[in-house]
Amino acid sequence: MPCTISMLIADDSSVAQDILSEAVRLSKVPVRLSKTDNGRDCLTLLNGANIDLAFVDVHMPELSGTEAVWSARKQGIQSFVTLMSTPPAPEAVELAIRLHAYEFLFKPFAVADALAIINTYSRITAPTRILIVDDSSTVRQIVQKIVHGSVFNCEVSDASDGNTALNYARASPFDAVFLDCNMPGLSGIATMTQLHLIQPALKIVMISAERSRATEDAAFDGGACAFLHKPFTSEDVDHVLHSAFGLRSPNLKLKGSEPGFDVAIEGSTIRLAHKLSGHIFEYLWCERPPYLRNAVVRPAPACAVSATHVAPAAAKTALQQLRSARLLAA
Helix, strand or coil, X not given: CCCCEEEEEECCCHHHHXXXXXXXXXXXXXXXXXXXXXXXXXXXXXXXXXXXEEEEECCCCCCCHHHHHHHHHHCCCCCEEEEEECCCCHHHHHHHHHCCCCEEEECCCCHHHHHHHHHHHHHHHCEEEEEEECCCHHHHHHHHHHHHCCCCEEEEEEECCHHHHHHHHHHCCCCEEEEECCCCCCCHHHHHXXXXXXXXXXXXXXXXXXXXXXXXXXXXXXXXXXXXXXXXXXXXXXXXXXHHCCCCCCCCCEEEEECCEEEEEECCEEEEEXXXXXXEEEEEECCCCCCEEEEEEECCCCCCCCHHHHHHHHHHHHHHHHHHCCCCCC
């Protein structure tokens, strides 16, 4: 049975409190719930009530939500925080990132949004048994460090070849395997096939330093849930594991790059910087059409390329990035 979660709702809006309380009621996770409608009590509860999961409104009487979380962080409190606000609040989102918040919910949000975060917290904090398989001991050490940097509570084992990995899988269950494609002896693809026979529900992430479409296609055809190119980061591991376990990835800050643009998604804002001209395009994105709203253009000074000329490409890239991040339907 899942462990009981100590959860805090800090919001002076009765509507938001009701939505979050309903999410708790619908959750299959046992929750011990505390509520407050002001920032000072929020800080007191964060500091003294062993809060695991907190939903904190940015604007509250007596003390703002961000000030309460900031003060708690300075005391070493590492509660899993979701900040909330009515859009637009780009400054609050940027502060949320600095406060290491997990997510930012823009009001009005639905019960399903809060429920997804509660369920995600329950899965993230449960032990996730990871097996790393690579013939290089150096790579195994690096990948182990990267996996431990993930938000997931990972228990890591490692194997130097496919046969050793198969023996481990016969002896103990794993949740996910990070499996090198190119190994002497039993190949990565062959190892994956055998692993799935031993543990059919196993999530297998293929890893490789080479970039080969044929290899990637073979990996996915063989049942891989994801493919990561070395070197990769803890954020890449987070994204892969969220997807593998059917969890919604946080929207707080997603960065990417497309030909011609640097892209950042922060909460409900997507920002694109045109590499050639320096023009910046910002949109509020929504899950329903029109997907891009309230466009803001910041033209670069003294640029020969017109921002109007670049705008259609910026909008197209924004939609592509939102869909690739699974924030919009494909």
